[in-house]
Amino acid sequence: MKSQDIRSKFLSFFEEKKHSIVPSAPMVLKDDPTLMFVNSGMAPFKEYFLGNADPKNKRITDSQKCLRVSGKHNDLEEVGYDTYHHTLFEMLGNWSFGDYFKKEAIAWAWELLVDVYGVDKDILYVTIFEGSQEDGIGMDTEAYDIWKEFIAEDRILKGNKKDNFWEMGEQGPCGPCSEIHVDIRSAEEKAKVNGKDLVNMDHPQVVEIWNLVFMQYNRKANGALETLPNKHIDTGMGFERLCMVLQGVQSNYDTDVFTPIIREIEAITSKVYGKDEKTDIAIRVISDHVRAVAFSIADGQLPSNTGAGYVIRRILRRAVRYGFTFLDKKEPFIYRLVDVLSKKMGDAFPEMKAQKQLVENVIKEEEQSFLRTLDQGLILLNRIVEETKGDIVSGAKAFELYDTYGFPIDLTALILSEKGLKLDEKGFTEELEKQKKRSRAASEMSTDDWTILNDDANEEFVGYDTLEANVKLTRYRKV
Ligand code: ATP
Ligand code: MG
Ligand code: MG
Numbered sequence: 124m125k126s127q128d129i130r131s132k133f134l135s136f137f138e139e140k141k142h143s144i145v146p147s148a149p150m151v152l153k154d155d156p157t158l159m160f161v162n163s164g165m166a167p168f169k170e171y172f173l174g175n176a177d178p179k180n181k182r183i184t185d186s187q188k189c190l191r192v193s194g195k196h197n198d199l200e201e202v203g204y205d206t207y208h209h210t211l212f213e214m215l216g217n218w219s220f221g222d223y224f225k226k227e228a229i230a231w232a233w234e235l236l237v238d239v240y241g242v243d244k245d246i247l248y249v250t251i252f253e254g255s256q257e258d259g260i261g262m263d264t265e266a267y268d269i270w271k272e273f274i275a276e277d278r279i280l281k282g283n284k285k286d287n288f289w290e291m292g293e294q295g296p297c298g299p300c301s302e303i304h305v306d307i308r309s310a311e312e313k314a315k316v317n318g319k320d321l322v323n324m325d326h327p328q329v330v331e332i333w334n335l336v337f338m339q340y341n342r343k344a345n346g347a348l349e350t351l352p353n354k355h356i357d358t359g360m361g362f363e364r365l366c367m368v369l370q371g372v373q374s375n376y377d378t379d380v381f382t383p384i385i386r387e388i389e390a391i392t393s394k395v396y397g398k399d400e401k402t403d404i405a406i407r408v409i410s411d412h413v414r415a416v417a418f419s420i421a422d423g424q425l426p427s428n429t430g431a432g433y434v435i436r437r438i439l440r441r442a443v444r445y446g447f448t449f450l451d452k453k454e455p456f457i458y459r460l461v462d463v464l465s466k467k468m469g470d471a472f473p474e475m476k477a478q479k480q481l482v483e484n485v486i487k488e489e490e491q492s493f494l495r496t497l498d499q500g501l502i503l504l505n506r507i508v509e510e511t512k513g514d515i516v517s518g519a520k521a522f523e524l525y526d527t528y529g530f531p532i533d534l535t536a537l538i539l540s541e542k543g544l545k546l547d548e549k550g551f552t553e554e555l556e557k558q559k560k561r562s563r564a565a566s567e568m569s570t571d572d573w574t575i576l577n578d579d580a581n582e583e584f585v586g587y588d589t590l591e592a593n594v595k596l597t598r599y600r601k602v
């Protein structure tokens with residue numbers, strides 16, 4: 124089944140169950156200052172759950188564009204390295220605002236997966252909430268009893284508060300959830316880890332696909348739970364992961380959501396996907412990031428030096444860096460992928476077709492300006508190398524390159540290692556710490572590229588520069 128059909132089947136299934144199909148909200152909600160980007164399907168419906176607004180229909184279904192690159196959900200570091208976390212992904216969902224509850228939500232999820240999509244039930248297992256002593260609530264026996272009508276009891280696993288209890292925030296609607304996972308490992312893979320606990324298995328082919336949240340409590344200011352008079356259903360299924368299961372492949376990147384983009388990258392760069400790990404990571408990063416950046420621009424969030432725009436700029440630059448370093452692309456090329464993306468997703472998300480020209484222009488310009496920075500940085504780095512005596516390059520010099528000229532530290536480390544030199548990482552981190560202190564002290568927002576934003580200006584994003592610099596230093600050694 125093609126991805127377009129998988130998406131429309133989901134929506135029509137719930138339409139038949141009396142849900143209204145609504146379009147995806149933009150990824151940046153102008154009227155919600157608590158959230159930088161929409162990171163789950165429920166975000167646009169928050170006011171319904173809080174009882175501040177009434178939906179026309181108590182049942183809604185949609186495919187919501189989500190971005191998980193900041194705040195509570197930040198998957199950026201996984202992207203490219205694993206095969207099932209994206210920055211931008213579609214979350215398919217069905218909602219009940221004070222209407223149906225667990226019985227229908229579970230029965231319909233099962234019906235859709237097994238009877239409609241034809242998923243083999245032997246690859247499915249589910250989780251339910253085990254209960255919480257501190258909150259004075261027991262195991263979700265209600266969900267357990269419904270599930271056992273459909274699935275063998277040894278495939279119903281109990282999960283803790285972290286995985287199986289959803290809360291909107293410190294206060295407000297919350298409740299247990301039940302997740303559906305798939306195990307698409309080959310027989311050989313299964314034999315290797317025979318009998319190991321499925322819940323704690325960290326395996327790329329044992330993944331969560333659908334989360335069914337049962338909002339039945341309200342968390343009060345004093346931390347106590349009270350039962351909600353109107354109970355709600357909020358479900359979210361990862362579209363790209365569902366496509367992986369239904370198309371019988373083992374990675375989201377092997378579904379037709381991504382293959383057209385990957386083929387285009389191959390054509391442009393003359394690299395081949397699937398032969399070399401470093402190249403593959405770069406191709407996955409770029410094919411993922413172009414979606415996030417393109418849809419942000421189409422939704423009106425342009426790259427900039429502050430707030431959400433800065434996050435988008437960073438994502439694009441991350442893609443440029445991978446292309447520059449691993450695919451030898453020294454001139455703009457990511458903007459050329461927008462055409463394929465628009466053909467692939469423009470029917471379901473018309474904003475991409477409508478804004479295609481703008482999206483291409485903005486990405487191309489961003490690429491050009493960052494590549495210029497990289498070029499200048501390379502010249503300066505070569506000078507530093509020439510001046511270096513011995514085989515260790517000063518952390519302070521590398522920091523200057525990073526801080527003043529916007530040259531990414533991971534690239535410095537990589538280039539140095541290729542020249543048989545080492546970076547004084549400790550010295551670099553010390554300079555970074557000093558700079559962080561300075562930036563905290565400064566009240567005004569920095570507008571330089573690649574410097575750290577101060578806490579007040581952008582709380583949830585502080586430290587990301589540091590983190591990425593550190594993480595990437597180790598990562599580059601690995602790949
Ligand atoms: P995971 O444990 O795999 O990180 P999650 O528990 O954080 O997923 P939820 O918040 O429950 O995810 O979101 C609902 C569904 O959205 C998940 O079951 C999954 O299918 C999908 N999903 C979540 N994060 C991503 C992502 N970064 N990329 C693609 N799909 C995702
Ligand atoms: Mg997650
Ligand atoms: Mg999870």
Ligand code: MG
Nearest residue numbers: 286302331334
């Ligand atoms: Mg989950």
